Amino acid sequence: MGTKKETVIRTKELTKKFGDFIAVDKISFEVHKGEIFGFLGANGAGKTTAMRMLCGLSRPTSGEAEVAGIDVYHNPEDIKKNIGYMSQKFSLYEDLTVLENIKFYAGIYGLTDKQIKDKSEELITKLDLQSQANTLVSLLPLGWRQKLAFSVAIVHQPKIVFLDEPTGGVDPSTRKQFWDMIYDASERGITIFVTTHYLDEAEYCDRICIMVDGKIKALDTPYQLKQNFKVDNITEVFYQLARTAKRGDD
Amino acid sequence: MRTLKFLLQKEFRQIFRNKNILRMMFMTPIIQLIILPQAANYTIRNINIAVVDLDRSTYSQKFVNKVLSSGYFKLAAFSQSYDKAYQLIESDKADIIIEIPQGFESKLNTEQSQTVSLSVDAINGVKAAVGSGYLTNIIQDFNGQIRLDWMQPSKMSPMPTIDVESSNWYNPNLSYYLFMVPGILVLLVTLIGGNMTSQNIVIEKEKGTIEQINVTPVKKYLFILGKLIPFWVLGVIVFTLGLVIAWAVYGIIPLGSIALLYLFVSVYLIAIMGFGLLISTYSETPMQANSLTFFFMQIFNMMGGLYTPIDSMPGWAKVITEVIPISYFIQVMRMIVIKGSHFHDILPHILIVLLMGIVLNTWAVLNYRKTT
Numbered sequence: 001m002g003t004k005k006e007t008v009i010r011t012k013e014l015t016k017k018f019g020d021f022i023a024v025d026k027i028s029f030e031v032h033k034g035e036i037f038g039f040l041g042a043n044g045a046g047k048t049t050a051m052r053m054l055c056g057l058s059r060p061t062s063g064e065a066e067v068a069g070i071d072v073y074h075n076p077e078d079i080k081k082n083i084g085y086m087s088q089k090f091s092l093y094e095d096l097t098v099l100e101n102i103k104f105y106a107g108i109y110g111l112t113d114k115q116i117k118d119k120s121e122e123l124i125t126k127l128d129l130q131s132q133a134n135t136l137v138s139l140l141p142l143g144w145r146q147k148l149a150f151s152v153a154i155v156h157q158p159k160i161v162f163l164d165e166p167t168g169g170v171d172p173s174t175r176k177q178f179w180d181m182i183y184d185a186s187e188r189g190i191t192i193f194v195t196t197h198y199l200d201e202a203e204y205c206d207r208i209c210i211m212v213d214g215k216i217k218a219l220d221t222p223y224q225l226k227q228n229f230k231v232d233n234i235t236e237v238f239y240q241l242a243r244t245a246k247r248g249d250d
Numbered sequence: 251m252r253t254l255k256f257l258l259q260k261e262f263r264q265i266f267r268n269k270n271i272l273r274m275m276f277m278t279p280i281i282q283l284i285i286l287p288q289a290a291n292y293t294i295r296n297i298n299i300a301v302v303d304l305d306r307s308t309y310s311q312k313f314v315n316k317v318l319s320s321g322y323f324k325l326a327a328f329s330q331s332y333d334k335a336y337q338l339i340e341s342d343k344a345d346i347i348i349e350i351p352q353g354f355e356s357k358l359n360t361e362q363s364q365t366v367s368l369s370v371d372a373i374n375g376v377k378a379a380v381g382s383g384y385l386t387n388i389i390q391d392f393n394g395q396i397r398l399d400w401m402q403p404s405k406m407s408p409m410p411t412i413d414v415e416s417s418n419w420y421n422p423n424l425s426y427y428l429f430m431v432p433g434i435l436v437l438l439v440t441l442i443g444g445n446m447t448s449q450n451i452v453i454e455k456e457k458g459t460i461e462q463i464n465v466t467p468v469k470k471y472l473f474i475l476g477k478l479i480p481f482w483v484l485g486v487i488v489f490t491l492g493l494v495i496a497w498a499v500y501g502i503i504p505l506g507s508i509a510l511l512y513l514f515v516s517v518y519l520i521a522i523m524g525f526g527l528l529i530s531t532y533s534e535t536p537m538q539a540n541s542l543t544f545f546f547m548q549i550f551n552m553m554g555g556l557y558t559p560i561d562s563m564p565g566w567a568k569v570i571t572e573v574i575p576i577s578y579f580i581q582v583m584r585m586i587v588i589k590g591s592h593f594h595d596i597l598p599h600i601l602i603v604l605l606m607g608i609v610l611n612t613w614a615v616l617n618y619r620k621t622t
Contacts, residue, residue: 108466108467
């Protein structure tokens, strides 16, 4: 990485409260362009809430946040042109075919007809879905659907893509392929913001951030974290931090 | 506008792939319009009557024959006594007892008057009222006949009488279908327009695809338009189908302008879909939306003036009929189809429903949030 890093996400004491419950408690961090930024935490640690605030889906209670240089309070709609998003819930239309889904999302992101055509062909080839292009998405295996959903989430070449537990329920070999796609996108300059609770995946990230009870408890490269905690894998780091958690699973 | 094109393309694809929507669209109007009007019929026939003829004279025979030949009554039994006939009412075999006292004929001759007693089982109020109404008419008619029999036309002028003759305007034969079928069609358009819209959006909420749309730059009014336009088109198709059935099965041809009907249904669909949209913004699951729709549909059904005239409702109920759009559509349907009303007759209705449409849709758009 270069010495002068361009910052694409910046938060300062970002907080979200639901009534008395503080889901996200004054988190501050920065994410650089092209980085794969992992967001780890137990269920209910506040990962998804933090991500939803950055995507403009949820309004912060207090604090500051800037995504792609745009303030989340004032112009959440402008942020949406610059980001892709893939949630843990399935995000493609099951009653549309592979090709129809690609064309639909490309279309609503404002791609031209020529771009849509080229992009569809490129994606279908890359995902090796030529024979399934006109198959309903509901008939595809889960792993393929998730790969397709990721491709669709970056169909408009966003600056940042947010992935909320993208590999949940996917088999190990498909997860590997999925991560290859993530690397590929990162190399093209797309910043990846990914939440996961597969701790082995944390090792694939450039930097990881571990959240416990709505707070950031650790933020560094996987190597540095292991050094700091004097352990040889991220799982141990996570356990040491998670032990302090007061919130149970939700 | 390009975005809207993609949204519409997606919606239409999904609709035509969903067999349930297609079934609901085509089967519901056909079945409802063919079966419901036959069953929900106000014409009361087959009133069971028990006759207690204690006189057994020519006149009493004549009288009973006249009653039975009217076509509305069915003889349950000739009973020996009132008590026996009463047992028939108790066991639900008879609805009305008609008791002709002893000396019916002779008293008629001597005293010029006689009483016949009617006892009516009034559990079914409508049947009782209509049945005794018919009987009263028949008795009056019979009265007139015997007077003629006895009073020989004389040089003296006959007793002055006032004859009431009524003529039924707009629906001269008092055809029940002409009254009900257009109303039932309104109910159908309401059900389909309101329910399908709310279901469609809530299903996207449940599946999570709406979240995906919310992170795109698609403006919410465009997303909502993309939802409303397809169902507006479907609503118009269902309405057309209903008009065809009304013509093919019941021979009902609107007396007024068909274009006027379409003008009204176009505006009405905007209002009723705004209502469906509003429900969907308040519901998280299809079940929740269904329960809400069911609740309101009951009100529409009972208070829209389909089955009972709004004029005879109590004041508070009239207020409700004024704020639900369906009552205006039912009125307009009957005005145009039966009475042949013109544009200026229904203009107030159009304006009110248009206003409702604007309020409901604005409310729904404001309540639909891309951000929580």
